[in-house]
Amino acid sequence: MTRHRRRSYAATGAALALALVLALVVGACSGGDDEPAERPQSQPAGPDTVSKVETVVTVGRITGSLPRDARHRLADQVGAVVDGWTKAAYLGGDYPRRDFSTSWPGFTTGARQEAHRDRALMSNEDIGERIDGVEARRSRVRIDVLAVRKRAVGVTARVLLGFRTTGRLERDIRVQGRLYLTRTDRGWRIFGYDMTKGAR
Amino acid sequence: MSPVKSPVMSPVMRTRFHKVVRLGTIGLVLAIAAFVVPDSAVKSTEVALVKVNRADGVDLTPDVVWILAVGSDARPGEDMTRTRGDALQLIGMNTRTGAASAIGVPRDSWVSIPGHGYEKINAALYFGGPQLLGQTVGNLVGIQPDYVFVSRFKFFQAMVKDIGGITVQNPVAFDDTYLKPQGFRKGRIHLGGYDAMAFSRIRHNLIRGDFDRSANQQRVLRGIQARVRARAHVPGFIERGVLSVMQHLYTDLSPVELFRLAQVVAHVDPRRITTCVVQGGIGSIGGASVVLPNVDLARRLGNEARNDATIGHC
Numbered sequence: 112m113t114r115h116r117r118r119s120y121a122a123t124g125a126a127l128a129l130a131l132v133l134a135l136v137v138g139a140c141s142g143g144d145d146e147p148a149e150r151p152q153s154q155p156a157g158p159d160t161v162s163k164v165e166t167v168v169t170v171g172r173i174t175g176s177l178p179r180d181a182r183h184r185l186a187d188q189v190g191a192v193v194d195g196w197t198k199a200a201y202l203g204g205d206y207p208r209r210d211f212s213t214s215w216p217g218f219t220t221g222a223r224q225e226a227h228r229d230r231a232l233m234s235n236e237d238i239g240e241r242i243d244g245v246e247a248r249r250s251r252v253r254i255d256v257l258a259v260r261k262r263a264v265g266v267t268a269r270v271l272l273g274f275r276t277t278g279r280l281e282r283d284i285r286v287q288g289r290l291y292l293t294r295t296d297r298g299w300r301i302f303g304y305d306m307t308k309g310a311r
Numbered sequence: 312m313s314p315v316k317s318p319v320m321s322p323v324m325r326t327r328f329h330k331v332v333r334l335g336t337i338g339l340v341l342a343i344a345a346f347v348v349p350d351s352a353v354k355s356t357e358v359a360l361v362k363v364n365r366a367d368g369v370d371l372t373p374d375v376v377w378i379l380a381v382g383s384d385a386r387p388g389e390d391m392t393r394t395r396g397d398a399l400q401l402i403g404m405n406t407r408t409g410a411a412s413a414i415g416v417p418r419d420s421w422v423s424i425p426g427h428g429y430e431k432i433n434a435a436l437y438f439g440g441p442q443l444l445g446q447t448v449g450n451l452v453g454i455q456p457d458y459v460f461v462s463r464f465k466f467f468q469a470m471v472k473d474i475g476g477i478t479v480q481n482p483v484a485f486d487d488t489y490l491k492p493q494g495f496r497k498g499r500i501h502l503g504g505y506d507a508m509a510f511s512r513i514r515h516n517l518i519r520g521d522f523d524r525s526a527n528q529q530r531v532l533r534g535i536q537a538r539v540r541a542r543a544h545v546p547g548f549i550e551r552g553v554l555s556v557m558q559h560l561y562t563d564l565s566p567v568e569l570f571r572l573a574q575v576v577a578h579v580d581p582r583r584i585t586t587c588v589v590q591g592g593i594g595s596i597g598g599a600s601v602v603l604p605n606v607d608l609a610r611r612l613g614n615e616a617r618n619d620a621t622i623g624h625c
Binding site: 171172174175218219220221222224225226228229232233253255256257259264265267269288289291293294302303304305306307308 | 366367371544549551557565571578
């Protein structure tokens with residue numbers, strides 16, 4: 112089952128919030144369905160919005176069993192967490208920008224510390240002072256799910272974010288890779304990542 | 312055909328263990344299926360490059376996780392947590408650096424088993440299950456494992472088969488009349504599920520017996536890790552691995568914890584893996600051939616690896 116969720120955000124706007132394993136007995140079912148289910152998401156629009164890009168969240172492989180409505184909810188929830196990060200780290204804020212210390216909402220404490228160490232890649236810290244704007248070009252998230260007893264317990268989110276910078280440094284930048292999430296008392300949280308960032 | 316994970320509950324480690332218990336399991340079976348992804352040390356400082364930079368990291372507490380992987384010799388119908396461990400590997404993974412180390416312990420090592428006097432170390436599993444075995448190995452090396460995984464060779468076979476087999480670098484040709492009469496040739500060889508199991512178990516035709524066998528087990532671990540690393544990017548691979556392990560594993564860890572540990576295992580960097588086998592002398596006690604482990608060496612290896620899962624030299 113595949114589900115599309117549309118989400119848009121303002122590239123330089125204000126902060127947007129952010130918003131596994133079953134079949135011990137029966138065994139796993141793994142695969143993807145196609146069930147287009149697009150729902151426009153409300154999004155904040157900053158005063159100097161330069162573009163809108165809708166994040167498309169697709170449910171990929173589900174290992175275990177997960178009801179369709181749960182898949183929809185999961186896509187929304189994980190999409191919101193990923194959006195919260197990409198906005199805080201790359202797309203949001205006022206450029207030129209120096210402070211990226213709040214770039215990782217939705218990360219666990221330890222993962223946030225790791226990301227801070229990798230902040231040149233896990234945010235725009237490396238170029239923030241040389242650009243005056245960011246224009247999102249595309250944002251896609253595909254989630255692979257581990258479900259146990261019809262409940263999602265772990266997610267691998269494959270993220271692709273493309274944006275163009277303006278100012279002294281004009282580049283098309285692509286951020287992509289995997290985020291790992293589990294559900295906590297505070298909702299889905301990113302506890303690990305394997306990301307790349309490149310420019311052209 | 313079911314590996315078992317069981318926490319070590321020694322008094323000293325109980326508190327720590329309970330914290331860690333929240334964190335994951337799939338480990339060893341997978342860690343034995345240890346895997347990976349690239350290095351987190353490469354970071355971007357200049358975006359005006361066409362070059363793609365990479366960063367990775369996983370949050371797990373403690374930073375260095377220690378797992379005792381046990382290959383049980385249980386026969387069908389036997390409780391593998393109450394038999395004898397044929398393979399003993401104490402494996403550490405550093406979630407910060409991606410480093411990992413394995414300290415092999417000969418199964419015939421003659422050691423003190425708490426509450427049972429001196430015996431072969433693998434008898435600790437028979438006497439007191441995974442917890443006592445973990446404690447006993449921990450006492451020898453000086454590192455108490457956060458987890459103990461016990462697996463049957465049959466599951467191990469299945470797991471290797473599931474990932475498409477592994478490749479190992481075999482330093483010397485050897486065979487075994489019963490397990491592998493045609494033998495394993497020297498060099499880089501591919502092993503399917505059964506062969507990986509046989510490669511890990513054979514010792515009679517190895518020059519240094521139990522010590523060489525332990526080293527072969529570590530070669531198999533490396534091979535599994537390399538294979539898993541190569542497939543970690545495949546959608547659903549980690550999730551299926553977790554589920555597969557859960558289907559064959561007794562554990563009191565939650566699926567969430569298993570998933571997290573699996574991702575940690577997947578982030579071990581094979582270039583940062585170091586392995587050593589606790590050496591010792593051969594003796595005879597009560598008519599039985601035993602290994603008299605070099606306790607000083609075991610402690611030195613433990614001291615070197617304890618905090619960062621890295622061993623300088625064996």
